[in-house]
Amino acid sequence: xxxxxxxxxxxxxxxxxxxxxxxxxxxxxxxxxxxMGASQTxxxxxxxxxxxxxxxxxxxxxxxxxxxxxxxxxxxHDADELKLNAGVATAELANAKxxxxxxxxGKETPMQISEAELAEIIQARVEQIVGxxxxxxxxxxxxxxxGGVIITGGGVALRGIETKIASEYGVKVRLFSPxxxxxxxxxxxxxxxxxxxxxxxxxxxxxxxxxxxxxPLTFAQARRTTVQPVRESxxxxxxxxxSEKPVxxxxxxxxxxxxxxxxxxxxxxxxxxxxxxx
Numbered sequence: 001x002x003x004x005x006x007x008x009x010x011x012x013x014x015x016x017x018x019x020x021x022x023x024x025x026x027x028x029x030x031x032x033x034x035x036m037g038a039s040q041t042x043x044x045x046x047x048x049x050x051x052x053x054x055x056x057x058x059x060x061x062x063x064x065x066x067x068x069x070x071x072x073x074x075x076x077h078d079a080d081e082l083k084l085n086a087g088v089a090t091a092e093l094a095n096a097k098x099x100x101x102x103x104x105x106g107k108e109t110p111m112q113i114s115e116a117e118l119a120e121i122i123q124a125r126v127e128q129i130v131g132x133x134x135x136x137x138x139x140x141x142x143x144x145x146x147g148g149v150i151i152t153g154g155g156v157a158l159r160g161i162e163t164k165i166a167s168e169y170g171v172k173v174r175l176f177s178p179x180x181x182x183x184x185x186x187x188x189x190x191x192x193x194x195x196x197x198x199x200x201x202x203x204x205x206x207x208x209x210x211x212x213x214x215x216p217l218t219f220a221q222a223r224r225t226t227v228q229p230v231r232e233s234x235x236x237x238x239x240x241x242x243s244e245k246p247v248x249x250x251x252x253x254x255x256x257x258x259x260x261x262x263x264x265x266x267x268x269x270x271x272x273x274x275x276x277x278x
Contacts, residue, residue: 019046149166156186157187
């Protein structure tokens with residue numbers, strides 16, 4: 001608001017995730033959606049097209065970066081680059097012959113470690129995150145869902161993460177990355193899901209939100225075009241430009257209304273919406 005923007009709508013992120021990323025069948029029969037972000041990892045269960053369970057563990061991809069920085073005594077930026085370029089989620093899939101060169105703080109000569117040694121550092125944190133959330137999901141019978149687990153978020157860009165989670169949970173795991181406009185990275189899944197969820201809302205849902213929360217809701221009128229005479233003097237044309245109104249104007253809803261209850265207001269706006277659509 002201080003930047004001159006007006007809030008038009010509120011979208012609950014877990015609801016947007018569960019209603020856009022899983023398929024219709026996965027939402028119906030039951031699926032676990034796991035989002036590994038920078039500072040936390042969230043597990044959500046969707047079934048019967050409803051969010052049934054949400055649990056968050058306060059660790060994510062940034063924690064993996066800090067682990068690498070601390071253990072190898074290198075800068076955080078260098079640790080993050082090392083994780084992105086050579087990180088593997090499990091040591092079993094790492095190449096022990098692949099040597100990595102590091103600039104260690106306090107040493108003039110670079111140090112070398114194997115890809116397998118780096119993977120052991122990453123694996124320890126991944127096992128902690130997956131294990132903690134796995135214990136919580138087991139208590140609510142989450143792994144009995146036929147849809148398995150869908151993983152997304154920037155943290156799951158690590159090589160071998162699908163294999164590691166599948167072996168820990170004993171269920172099928174698939175990674176989701178948005179493919180629109182060439183995104184192709186799981187880190188964009190959050191913004192992608194919110195945009196798609198907001199776009200799928202019906203006009204009735206938006207009107208109800210306006211009635212409940214007083215959100216500013218406007219619908220732009222169709223653009224009107226006028227045919228001007230072919231020949232006009234500059235003075236006449238200039239006068240017309242000054243007097244013309246914008247061709248696109250929002251529908252005004254500023255007319256005074258009688259004081260009615262919230263429930264009665266909701267019924268009225270919803271009924272008016274259906275009449276307009278008919």
